[in-house]
Amino acid sequence: MSRPPMTKKGSERLRTELEFLKGPKRQEIIAAVAEARAHGDLKENAEYHAAREMHGFNEGRISELEAGLSNSEVIDTERLGAGKRVVFGAIVDLEDEDSGDKVTYQIVGDLEADIKQRLIAVSSPIARALIGKNEGDSFEFTAPNGVKNYEITGVRYT
Structure with a gap:
């Protein structure tokens, strides 16, 4: 099976995005979940559910980027x-x-x-x-x- 192509600049841009998502963005979401959790009742806590959803999207994008970057062939x-x-x-x-x-x-x-x-x-x-x-x-x-x-x-x- 051939590996999908990726430009060198695109690879660098996506690696930068991945670092951001795994570092500052992940910390921001963790803080938002903790703050929303502190508000109490989680069943009817819209902030908590929104923060958990944001966490899911972030982790999904991290997985997508990691898989794509590891499977692609970078072409200069x-x-x-x-x-x-x-x-x-x-x-x-x-x-x-x-x-x-x-x-x-x-x-x-x-x-x-x-x-x-x-x-x-x-x-x-x-x-x-x-x-x-x-x-x-x-x-x-x-x-x-x-x-x-x-x-x-x-x-x-x-």
Whole structure:
């Protein structure tokens, strides 16, 4: 079975998040549970139940990060030498051929994907459409709101 890819920067970012969740965040939640417990009756103590739920979410994210980081293969995208070809880790500048809108995405591993930061998962439909293309190529992509035509205006690796 192959190991899922992850960028070096993504690995570092997720390790920093993991340290935060295991250290300061865990201590903050422990303090919130203790404070809520001190209020008495736990059956009807909304603060206690909220703190316990926050604890569960935190521990779940810790488990997810530990498993993902230990199972992934970290790839240094600067060493790929792919030139202007789109492969894993590429930062791709796109221009919508119909509207002229421009957008930039980086193709990253599934665990590190974050659309707010323009980090798209290698398994996403648009990333799959981009892989193997070159700077200057045009391609068609079926988005949730219809078919889009894009031109790849730039490909770089950092």
